[in-house]
Amino acid sequence: MESVFKKLSLTSATLILLLLTSIFVVLFIYAKPAIDEFGLKFLTDPRWGVTVQVDTPKVDKQVATTEQVTDEMAQNDNLQTEDLLLDDSSDNSDSLLTDDEDGSTANTKEVYGGFVPIVGTVLSTILAMLFAVPIAMGIAVFLSEIAHPLLAKPVGVAIELLAAIPSIIYGMWGLFYFGPLVSKYVGGQSVSLLVAGLVLGVMIIPFMASLTRDSMNTTPAVLKESAYAMGATKFEVIKDVIFPYAKQGIIGSIILALGRALGETMAVAFVIGGVFTFPKVVTDPTVSIPVVLANSFAESSGMSMSALFYLAVVLFVLSFAVISFAKFYFLRNKNEIFNK
Amino acid sequence: MKNVMEIKDFYFTYPKAPKPTLKNINLNIEENKITALIGPSGCGKSTLLRSLNRIQDLYPGNKYDGEILLKINDKMENILEYKKENKLIELRQRVGMIFQKPTPFPMSIFDNVAYGLKFAGIKSKSEIEGRVEKALQGAALWSEVKDRLKESALGMSGGQQQRLCIARAIAVEPEVLLFDEPTSALDPISTAAIEELVVELKERVSIAIVTHNMQQASRISDYTAFMYLGDLVEFGETEQIFLNPKEKQTEDYITGRFG
Ligand SMILES: Nc1ncnc2c1ncn2[C@@H]1O[C@H](COP(=O)(O)OP(=O)(O)OP(=O)(O)O)[C@@H](O)[C@H]1O
Ligand SMILES: [Mg+2]
Numbered sequence: 001m002e003s004v005f006k007k008l009s010l011t012s013a014t015l016i017l018l019l020l021t022s023i024f025v026v027l028f029i030y031a032k033p034a035i036d037e038f039g040l041k042f043l044t045d046p047r048w049g050v051t052v053q054v055d056t057p058k059v060d061k062q063v064a065t066t067e068q069v070t071d072e073m074a075q076n077d078n079l080q081t082e083d084l085l086l087d088d089s090s091d092n093s094d095s096l097l098t099d100d101e102d103g104s105t106a107n108t109k110e111v112y113g114g115f116v117p118i119v120g121t122v123l124s125t126i127l128a129m130l131f132a133v134p135i136a137m138g139i140a141v142f143l144s145e146i147a148h149p150l151l152a153k154p155v156g157v158a159i160e161l162l163a164a165i166p167s168i169i170y171g172m173w174g175l176f177y178f179g180p181l182v183s184k185y186v187g188g189q190s191v192s193l194l195v196a197g198l199v200l201g202v203m204i205i206p207f208m209a210s211l212t213r214d215s216m217n218t219t220p221a222v223l224k225e226s227a228y229a230m231g232a233t234k235f236e237v238i239k240d241v242i243f244p245y246a247k248q249g250i251i252g253s254i255i256l257a258l259g260r261a262l263g264e265t266m267a268v269a270f271v272i273g274g275v276f277t278f279p280k281v282v283t284d285p286t287v288s289i290p291v292v293l294a295n296s297f298a299e300s301s302g303m304s305m306s307a308l309f310y311l312a313v314v315l316f317v318l319s320f321a322v323i324s325f326a327k328f329y330f331l332r333n334k335n336e337i338f339n340k
Numbered sequence: 341m342k343n344v345m346e347i348k349d350f351y352f353t354y355p356k357a358p359k360p361t362l363k364n365i366n367l368n369i370e371e372n373k374i375t376a377l378i379g380p381s382g383c384g385k386s387t388l389l390r391s392l393n394r395i396q397d398l399y400p401g402n403k404y405d406g407e408i409l410l411k412i413n414d415k416m417e418n419i420l421e422y423k424k425e426n427k428l429i430e431l432r433q434r435v436g437m438i439f440q441k442p443t444p445f446p447m448s449i450f451d452n453v454a455y456g457l458k459f460a461g462i463k464s465k466s467e468i469e470g471r472v473e474k475a476l477q478g479a480a481l482w483s484e485v486k487d488r489l490k491e492s493a494l495g496m497s498g499g500q501q502q503r504l505c506i507a508r509a510i511a512v513e514p515e516v517l518l519f520d521e522p523t524s525a526l527d528p529i530s531t532a533a534i535e536e537l538v539v540e541l542k543e544r545v546s547i548a549i550v551t552h553n554m555q556q557a558s559r560i561s562d563y564t565a566f567m568y569l570g571d572l573v574e575f576g577e578t579e580q581i582f583l584n585p586k587e588k589q590t591e592d593y594i595t596g597r598f599g
Contacts, residue, residue: 233429
């Protein structure tokens with residue numbers, strides 16, 4: 001019996017690892033052409049789907065590459081300049097030129113760079129966290145320590161329900177109500193990096209607040225009582241006893257929320273604007289990695305497809321790095337407390 | 341003989357409870373003496389102890405009746421009349437409490453002991469250091485921890501943690517210390533150390549201690565109160581209670597015939 005159980009749990013544990021690696025490997029294989037073509041410059045290149053003239057002698061290779069992506073190149077033939085013009089790959093239908101696939105494309109190539117969506121992802125996540133963490137902590141403290149139990153119960157349930165709302169609904173709310181509101185009071189457009197960050201923040205607040213409240217509630221009553229018995233005020237008990245005690249759970253909830261914000265697609269797709277421009281101010285529209293992926297796969301093939309996979313690899317690595325960093329950071333703290 | 345606390349016609353009712361949990365309690369806590377509260381489980385010992393520093397007020401809806409007087413500057417004040425938070429904080433600095441399980445805060449050993457001092461308005465670093473050392477010595481812990489004051493208190497043994505909690509409580513120099521079964525989670529050696537400590541402490545503070553251990557009550561206390569189902573059945577000098585109790589219930593309990 002025990003050996004069966006052991007084997008079963010071992011299998012499931014290995015399965016998860018296998019799944020993780022195989023997802024990564026598949027992403028990597030599909031992204032390979034783009035990785036070979038653009039290398040690490042992809043990360044800092046703000047051009048997406050821009051046609052540039054090729055002035056190097058490596059014509060053979062360029063032709064081979066460009067032939068794979070003639071579909072995308074076709075509509076960009078009219079942009080045969082060196083101007084690093086930014087273009088939105090998703091508005092293919094706007095293009096008037098679609099038919100001259102021969103000859104003239106031989107000395108041009110499409111350039112893909114992920115800088116804009118990478119920055120959009122990172123900035124919208126940072127904005128969301130800056131906005132959400134203090135509010136979520138406040139809600140959690142209120143629910144677990146300040147509110148009368150008769151009030152904390154229903155409000156807590158409401159927060160849990162909010163956390164269960166599908167993200168697309170937050171997106172719609174952001175597009176039709178919150179975005180215009182922000183643009184009215186803060187300025188800028190009703191779809192922008194700021195709106196995306198705030199909608200993301202609103203989306204993760206209930207999630208973070210209810211997890212944080214749960215871990216605060218695990219503080220033993222007798223520990224709080226002994227702080228009060230020393231003459232501490234409520235604020236001091238929260239600061240000196242509850243927060244340190246629940247620290248791991250709180251950090252855990254922040255990490256989970258961060259992971260959600262990094263990979264969120266639907267809520268952001270509605271409100272970030274979806275344009276490949278670098279945001280000069282926070283109220284400018286831009287784009288994020290998941291939004292690019294969701295919007296562009298349908299009309300992609302060849303190199304543009306591969307570039308999308310490259311973006312996916314970047315998102316994968318980014319989430320993985322952020323979460324493992326946070327995880328190791330908080331494991332170290334745990335050792336500090338319990339092993340000395 | 342002087343009383344530091346006097347409990348008069350005291351009734352206590354938990355929120356929504358149909359009947360009072362404590363009924364008509366009359367009891368004095370004498371200065372520099374140890375008063376033990378004994379009785380079967382559920383008779384209200386903890387409830388009575390927790391009324392003496394109003395810690396139960398952290399949970400709303402309790403009903404008090406009668407008086408609990410505390411000597412403050414040679415005048416008796418009724419602590420049940422305290423309403424404001426700062427009055428309650430002052431009360432809890434005068435009447436410290438040690439719980440059944442050790443409750444070190446998630447911070448260093450030094451910070452644990454210094455914790456109450458900042459509420460008492462002590463700011464000078466050298467005074468804090470002096471008081472921490474004195475408290476740790478008072479709790480017979482100084483020699484064991486003086487080289488690891490900066491380390492987390494959570495790494496100490498259970499017995500050390502309990503002595504740390506005592507050090508933390510005596511650092512603010514309270515007049516009364518309340519112990520709620522302070523040794524029931526500890527091994528015999530740590531228990532003996534705590535008992536010795538409690539006896540030493542009575543030179544400085546007045547003590548009320550709840551215990552299920554008859555030997556412990558008879559070893560260390562000067563007065564003993566026997567409670568049963570929310571009533572104070574008998575109260576007197578420990579020797580008298582254990583050697584010739586007046587009430588039959590008391591006799592049955594201390595001879596182990598029930599409870
Ligand atoms: N928070 C509460 N709300 C309602 N009733 C309570 C509460 N706490 C305790 N009681 C009840 O009050 C009575 C006295 O409890 P108390 O904890 O004071 O007993 P005790 O003598 O300390 O028992 P033990 O020896 O087991 O610690 C019990 O019947 C208990 O069920
Ligand atoms: Mg008890």
